[in-house]
Amino acid sequence: MSERHALHALDSRPRPLLSRLRPKSVRAKIVALLMVPVISLMVLWALATVSTVQSAWTLRQLEELDNNLTGPVRDLVTSLQSERAAVTRHLSPSSGSGQQPALEQRHARTVQAMRALRDGVGRTSADIASLAPAVNRRIETVSRDLAQLQDDQAAIVARQKDWQSAYHGYSGAIDDVFAVEAALTKAEGGSSAQVVLPLAQIGEMLARQDAVANAAQTTGQMTEEQHRAFADAVGGQQALSANVLPDLPSELRSAYQGLLRSEPYRSFTSLQNAVLGDEAGRAVATEASAGRWRAAAETVTQDLGAIQADASAAATAEAEVASATALRQGAVTVILGLLAVLLALLISVRIGRGLMLELVGLKDSGLELAHRRLPQAMRRLRAGEKIDVDADVPVVPPGDGEIGQVGDALNAVQRAALQAAAERAELLTGVSGVFVTLARRSQSLVHRQLSLLDAMERRNEDPAELEDLFRLDHLAARMRRHAEGLIIMSGAAPGRVWSEPVPLMTVIRAAVAEVEDFQRVEIRRVADVSVQGSAVADLTHMIAELVENAASFSPPNTTVLVHGEPVGAGFVVEIEDRGLGMRPESMAEANRRIAEAHQLDLFDREQLGFFVVSRLAKRQNITVTLRRSAFGGTTAVLLLPTAMLMPFAPYTAAIEDTRPAARTAVATRAQEVRQSDMVSTSATWTGQLPTQPGPPARQLPTSTVRAAGVSPRVEVHGDDGTGGLPRRRPRVSLAADPPVEEPVEEPVDDATGGLPRRRPQANLAPGLRDEDGGNGEHAGAAVPRTSPEQARAAMSALQQGFTRGRNG
Structure with missing residues (x-):
């Protein structure tokens, strides 16, 4: 498995949930970092708000319970106490039968009070269920007690119920009602509410004593059960009084202590002691008949009821104050919490925005460096311009904090990158x-x-050796083209320049002549069109590179086809081989290299030809594309722009060349001399080839160049004594010759045995020829040589002349 597939397999593995939820961008990370404390504060604020609102709502519910239940409970206690007093008097042995209407009236009040209590429970059932769930259960107990009392009413009226059971029945029902009030008091929880129930229970003890005393009045003495009940009531009163006194608020404690020190209470206490000391109970009967007991009991009961009413009012006021306070505190808590959340959110947003602006600035600076500054600097450097690092990346003041330091480091990286780019350039x-x-x-x-x-x-006349020398001549011509390719890769321009248009067929043949396997190249149909002189050298070199590449990467027994035709956007030249072709990715990479024409990669030693073609194509605005051919090989398509082309005209003018070392565009001698029995195709060309300016040369012998890549056939005279060998021709020059209308045969010099005659300097570049080196008059003269002594003397004389000129 390759490294790429391994990395893809690692990326495709299922990631944990936390890693998937982890924020990816810097913005998301900053937002998450700042939102955690803000969300925590919001949660705390919400909890505090809910708690405060819930407390206030609870107090409000308790207030509703107090308003709906406390009054009915107290009314029910009062009704039961009144009914109990009437029942105890009615059940006394000496009482008359006129108590029945009073009993029914008091029992109706009790039933009405119980109905009012049930209505209150129905209105506050939801609050009771959440605040005082024990109330419902205790009210059910009271209901059962009242139902029992309702069942006993007939027996009580008929005096079939004994006094003791009736007394305890009513007292038990009152205790159960107090249990309901105790549950309500526990739910309220106020200090004033906690003392209201003990005061009510003290009043209950006084009511029990009064009921026993009134029952004993009818008989004139107490029974043993009545005396025991009276003693229990007095003991309960004293115990409750001692327990409630420390819990009373200061105002209520003072009032209760005043009650205990009052004359009626002392008189009532003395009567209690007298009854307790008289087991027969005659004293209470005597006092009761005299009216002293009722007067003292009513006074104490009224004073105690006033204190109890004050305690209830204080409890109600305390509950209202607590509710209002809770509401105010809740409102303040909510508002302050909301302000704190908004402030924290504002601070977080400002901090996050500042961080984001700084980070975005760093990102933009990095992207500007990567996408604008460095590419622009590299383009300027490739164009030969110099860059000023201080102007392109000015020194900025040091930043504050870590992000500012990162910005300083990035600025230093930018300067270092531009400096490195300049040094690399x-x-x-x-x-x-x-x-x-x-x-x-x-x-x-x-x-x-x-x-x-x-x-x-x-000097050589041996045909075999001449053939080898011609091959060396062809290799030297290829070496010269490769040297030109090196100049192109270095960024310079080749020196060959033509001032006049050249036929495209001439350019293609000159390019094919520079290829080693030119015999395999077949030039098919090419329309009659000429190429601007300024583009001849580059187009020749480009076609030669592509033809040589096609010949090198195809089997030696196959043919490389070259043909061209006009299209809407210009002129297309196609070079097609019948090799194995290229892989799609390799072909795409080659097309990318040709199209981009980037700086030469010194490490890519196998793609130098593509770079040369890319440079030349970009210079001449030629589009070069590689594609797969129908034969399985590769086809190179050159799209020549219309601006490069001109109407076809026979090439007869002189060809200018500004570089002395420029090579000719004609076929090398390896193409010129071949066996005379080569077969030609129907596509022939008999015009002139472009060459460098130089002295006039002889006319070419009549020949026919094979378009299919077969070497041209050179006509020879069979009876001139040369043995059928090809006649050697000098390099062609059209500098001064008129257009050739008819082929002219080269006369054979019989003195050479039919071999080609050599002309001095005919095969040299124009800049290397002597002034008269190419003239026919000196065809047989030897090339002049300069001895080392002569060169040394000339240089010494030149230096002495320079010295005399500087010194005057």
Whole structure:
């Protein structure tokens, strides 16, 4: 498994939930970081608000309970106490029968009070269920007690119920009603509410004593059960009084202590003691008949009721104050909490916005460096311009905090990147200069090699050796093209320049002549069109590179096809081989390299041809595309722009060349001399080839160039004694010759045995020829040589002249 597939497999694994929920962008991370405390504060504020509102609502519910239940409970207690007093008097042995209407009236009040209590419970059932769930259960107990008393009414009226059971029945029902009030008091929880029930129970003890005393009045003495009940009531009163006194608020405590010190209470206490000391109970009967007991009991009961009413009012007021306070505190808590949340949110937003602005600034600065500054600097450097790092990336004041330090580091990175780009450009400029120097030297050596080959060819008359020398001549021509490619890769322009248009067929044939396997190249149909002189050299080099590439990457027994035709956007030249082709990804990469024409990658040593083609195509605005051919190989398509083309005209004018070391565009001698029995195709060309300016040369012999890549056939005279060997021709020059209308045969010199005659300097570039080196008059003269001594003397004389000129 490749590394890419392994990384893809790792990325495709299921990620944990936390990693998937983790924020990806910096903005999301900052928002998450700042929102955590804000959300926590909002949660605390919500809890405090809910708690405060709930407390206030609870107090409000308790107030509703007090208003709906406390009054009915107290009315029910009062009714039961009154009914109990009447029942105890009615059940006394000496009482008359006139008590029945009073009993029915008091019992009706009790039933009405119980109905009012049930209505209150119905209105506050929801509050009771949440605040005092025990109330319902205790009210049910009271209901059962009252139902029992209702069942006993007939027996009581008929005096079939004994006094003791009736007394305890009513007292038990009253205790159960007090249990309901106790549950309500526990729910309220106020200090004033806690003392209301004990005061009510003290009143109950007084009512019990009064009921026993009134019952004993009818008989004149107490029974043993009545005396025991009276003693229990007095004991309960004293116990409750001692327990409630410390819990009373200061105002109620003072009032209750005043009651205990009052004359009626002392008189009532003395009567209690007298009854307790008289087991027969005659004393209470005597006092009761005298009216002293009722007067003292009513006074104490009224004073105690006033204190109880004050305690109830204080409890109600305390509950209202607590409710109002809770509401105010809740409102303040809610408002302050909301302000705190808004303030925290505002601070978080400002901090987050500041961080985001700083981070976005860093991101924009990095993107500007990567997408604008560095590319612009590289383009300027490639164009030969110099950049000023201080102007492009000015020094900024140091920033505050870590993000500011990161910005300073990024600014330093930008300066270092531009400085590195400038240094790299200087290095590439130096390397390009080295390339140009080496190329120029290589060209000079190649030209010297061609001169030497010319001399060797003139001295040699052996056809086999001449064939080898012609092959060396062809290799030297290819070496010269590769030297030009090195100049192109270094960024310089080749020196070959034509001032007049050249037929496209001539350009294609000149390009094919520079390829090693030119025999395999077949030039098919090409429309009659000419190419601007300024584009001839680049187009020739480009076609030669592509043809050589097609011939190199196809089997030697196959043919490379070259043909062209006009299209709507210009002119198309197609170079098609029948090799194995390229993989789709390789072809796409090659097309990308040709289209982009980036700076030369010194490490990509196998794609230099693409770079040369890309440079030339960009210079001449030519579109080059590689695609798969129908034969399985590769087809290179060149789209020549319309601006490069001109109407076809026979090429007869002189061809200008501004560089002395420029090579000719004609076929090399390896193409010119081949066996005379080559077969030609129907596509022939008999016009002139472009060449460099130079002295006039002889006319070409009549020949027919094979369009299918077969070497041209050179006509020879069979009876001139040359043995059928091809006649050697000098390099063609059309500088001064008129257009050739008819082929002219080269006369054969019988003195050479039919071999080609050599002309001095005919095969040299124009800049390397002597002034009269190409003239026919000196065709047989030897090339002049300069001895080292002569060169040294000339240089010494030149230096002395410079010295005299500077010194005056």
